[in-house]
Amino acid sequence: MAARTVLITGSTSGIGLGIARAFAKAKYNIIFNGLEKNGHEIAAAVAKEFQVDHMYSPANALHTDQLRTMVDEGLKQFNHIDVLINNCGVQHVSPIETFPDQKWDDILRVNLSSAFFLTKALMKPMKTKQFGRIINIASAHGLFASEYKSAYVAAKHGVLGLTKVTALEGAPFNINCNAICPGYVRTPLVDAQIRDQAKSHDISESEVIPRVILQKHAVKKFVPVELIGRLSLLLADEISATLTGTAIPIDGGWSAQ
Ligand code: NAD
Helix, strand or coil, X not given: CCCCEEEECCCCCHHHHHHHHHHHHCCCEEEEECCCCCHHHHHHHHHHHHCCCXXXXXXXCCCHHXXXXXXXXXXXHHCCCCEXXXXXXCCCCCCHHHCCHHXXXXXXXXXXXXXXXXXXXXXXXXXXXXXXXXXXXXXXXXXXXXXXXXXXXXXXXXXXXXXXXXXXXHHHHCEEEEEEEECCCCCHHHHHHHHHHHHHHCCCHHHHHHHHHXXXXXXCCCXXXXXXXXXXXXXXXXXXXXXXXXXXXXXCCHHHC
16 A cells, blocks of 8 residues: 555644654655744654655645645645644633733634644545545643633634534544644643743742643643654554544543543
């Protein structure tokens, strides 16, 4: 069988990059995406390390036309996109009354709407192929709230709704769709939150990790990106057709409480 192709948004940093490495190790062709200035080099280095074909797109999730172009270019290069992983995301931490309007709009677009537009663009080719795997990287904040994260929590709850609808519409066509809900993973996104939360709670950055960030984890450790990569590979597998419409927490026991 020809190598399968995975498109992963936000895959030149953090969790997305970890997922890309897992799929490259499993010999998928990778369509990388992300706004990192050295995105091209990051993508090429992973492809070289694991000897897989790749493409890099700097498509900005704020712009729907750029997302469509990325899909068109990916289909042109690889002929098929078998797995879509909607991972790109941004965060802003602020009380509601001072939460900037533009940040609200941008967070909804990057964290939620981009997943809809990419799913929309790939649904038809996946239906035609009678195979598709869609994985939405939501968050424990898709299941629970924390103060000062109104836009992020709203977007991630929305991602779980989109996941369920996609699972229902995809079911007759061997397309599954699941969400992964990680607790805290040490990435640049969380590093920024550590700084913001320290300011909001008026405590030092070293205090904010155990007292605020990992406070809700029963296991007082950051979730390793490699674990999210392995779970994503399982969800993308042929065997996972009946595993669909779920929201799977990897959260150090946060959701057990
Ligand atoms: P990160 O900041 O390391 O990576 C985010 C990626 O998204 C980057 O590649 C960035 O360039 C890309 N991105 C941001 N805005 C974009 C835009 N407008 N267009 C295209 N790409 C854009 O963050 P991360 O922690 O790896 O987060 C990845 C996903 O995991 C996000 O959806 C995040 O909400 C989710 N998540 C993270 C954690 C955590 O603790 N780190 C926990 C739960 C869920």
